[in-house]
Amino acid sequence: MIKFLKQLSVESVVDVIGVVALPKDPLIGTTQQVEIQVRKVFCVNRVKLPKLPLNVEDASRSKADIQAGKPGAYQDTRLKYRVIDLRTQPNQAIFRIQGQVQIGFVEIHTPKLIAGSSEGGSAVFKLNYKGKDACLAQSPQLHKQMAICGDFRRIFEIGPVFRAEEIDNWLSLMYDPLYCNSFDVFIRGEEIISGAQRIHDPELLEKRAKEHEINVNTLSTYIDLFRYGASPHGRFGAGLERVVMLFCALDNIRKPSLFPRDPQRLAP
Template sequence: MLEKSTLKRSVIAQLPMLVGQRVRLCGFAEAIRDQKRMRFIVLRDHTGKVQLTQSKDDLSLTAVLDALTPESAVAITGLVTSAPGVKLGGLEVSLETADICGLADARSPIDEESSLDKWIDHRQVSLRYPRQQLVFSIQTTLEEAMRSFWTENGFRELHSPKLMGTFSESGSEVFAVKYFGTTAFLAQSPQFYKQMAIAGGMERVFEIGPAFRAEPSFTSRHETEFTSIDMEVAWIDDHYDLMDLEERWLAHSVSAVAKAHGTTIKELFDVEISPPKLPFPKITFEQARETLGTLGHDLQKSHDLDAEGERLLSEWMAAKTGHEFLFITDYPAKGRAFYHMRRDDEPHLTKGFDLLWRGMEITTGAQREHRYDRLVAQASERGYKLNALSDYLEFFRYGCPPHGGMGVGLARVLMRLLKTDSIREVTLLSRTPKRLRP
């Protein structure tokens, strides 16, 4: 057994500073190679890999390690020695003791070439792969950078309820759940509560939390439960203020990822990460529609882009300017939420926008209608029952400043950052119309 009272755990990344010292390591046995007199084990923890060596002259240790299988969880003690010929960092650990804490089945259910569905079925194993470990390190860095930007710019964090008594967006694509003799809905976004905070004088708020969409979509970029990043800001002049905020926020966050993980991302994903240049290019929806026409692509809907249109527009802008980001502004009101503010000069258009990154929408945002009478009129125009929206409409009866905000899909940002084919490659556990497990 290990000497817990006298030897604290070290991690593999620390070993270059511990040559000549005894250490305690914990991790997974990635590979095992037996020779007549020696055994070699590659141990992996969350910081790296190291080669362990064991002399079979130590009969008691040999008896323990004879049972070891690949991917077993093991804790060891040993002496760190310099070994210039060893590829894993030029050092190794000579084993003294070993404790197999979690013996793995001899045959793994998957390998790195298995299908994505199998990866998700056996997530406890696929999460161990280096690319997957990196995804969640990047996610951590990304969120830390986002929060630092918000802190530096006077934002406050919200934790809004996910059970609602009414719908939070259009009223469609919601999950209804039983709730003490009545019906509740899982929140599609924290939209209404962000605006309540603005009406309450908080001025700048953000939230990172779950959102739910009962959308029967089976594409590589849709999930029924996802992590939504939301911001709302008071006292804006128009939606261009919001776009300026988002591009500075993204540039700050991507820069942090590039600094912390750029080399490893290049190694494992073959993707170059560099901070985006400001400002991001912007075109109106009408200009986007006309451009797509010249590219031979006609939109099926008169008020929204489709996936192919997003891809073509991004490629067109990248070829024209070298920029991977593109704002599409001034969408038709027909396809936007009822609370989006309309343009005074062209009331059929909204002060709204989407942000495309590498061919995919990652953000929807807009200036909101903060004037009670106009908001009621726009809800009535859509045929919504005002009593169902009474709580929301009450937020604006007692004075609310001009404001707006946006929602950003965390997994979509990661997907575009790493250029993965599916959102499920950068999501801890996928939720789709056909997947509720594990």
């Protein structure tokens, strides 16, 4: 059996059959303090490469370990072979922490195709949808407000959004254009949240949309909801990856992003 195991490439998937027992001495580098007295091993899926492009052990090492002379892995290499990189214990911990951050909120899924621009600016991806003009949602902002007006509270959504410069639909303090009911939240000196009280008066909302040269007709279903009765409310956008990055004192926003995208990276 030992001879069989030695010829298996690292990261091959195996089924192990044996007896679970408590170790005589504390185990190091394991998630569970148990050992398996192996009786049989079956190879489920063998790694076909003689050598992996990224070693999980190397990818697991911290900057301090690398500076101390231990072998490590470059960030670009780790992102290129992200599936292997995600097998490391630090990455597994990062995304478990990210899952805990969301506890206490209701996850919603908003439409990604809408009739008109949800925010100002020119960065709108337009398309033809069954003969009608449509565009990709720049933000879930409008439908989040609809959900809030439907008596949902503490909601969040994770997914691709296409951001552009935000329209100013913040509620001006006493309708003074010089002030608004807005706020920012910081962790470790970095901004993680920007929020404000939103306009719940349909006439004022129409006025602000026209001032930003937004076609009010494309927002009619959104504006009309405030005619059905809507309490004053606010919203904020918190970048989940940014929150986890700063909470864990990580040095790069790509680390808490499962498969990050940047100007040079479109895969994997």
